[in-house]
Amino acid sequence: MRAEPLAACVLLNRCVTNAASTNEVAVVLTEQGHSVLATRLPRLELYAQSHGAPIVATGTAYAQAAAEFSALDPRVTA
Incomplete structure (x- = not known):
């Protein structure tokens, strides 16, 4: 029912620093x-x-994630 597919991506959070997992x-x-x-x-x-x-x-990872997501879809502003 959408003219275009919904943009979706995975954001990993609560990550332990340097964890291999x-x-x-x-x-x-x-x-x-x-x-x-x-x-x-x-x-x-x-x-x-x-x-x-x-x-x-x-200056945090949250700002980086917002900028990265915005770059994926120009309709979104960080």
């Missing part, structure tokens, strides 16, 4: 035909403990 999952998902963003959101207590407080995304 993160890249292994990305490879498997890519082999299955999914578009996987290169950006990985780390598991940080800063975010886990925020409890609804504002978080500044500038």
Whole structure:
């Protein structure tokens, strides 16, 4: 029912820094035909403990993910 297919991609989050499993999952998902963003959101207590407080995304992996997603679809703005 859409004129164009819906843009979709996988964003890996709560990733443990330097864990081999993160890249292994990305490879498997890519082999299955999914578009996987290169950006990985780390598991940080800063975010886990925020409890609804504002978080500044500038200069973080969140900003990188938004820019990467925007580059995939020019209709989206970061």
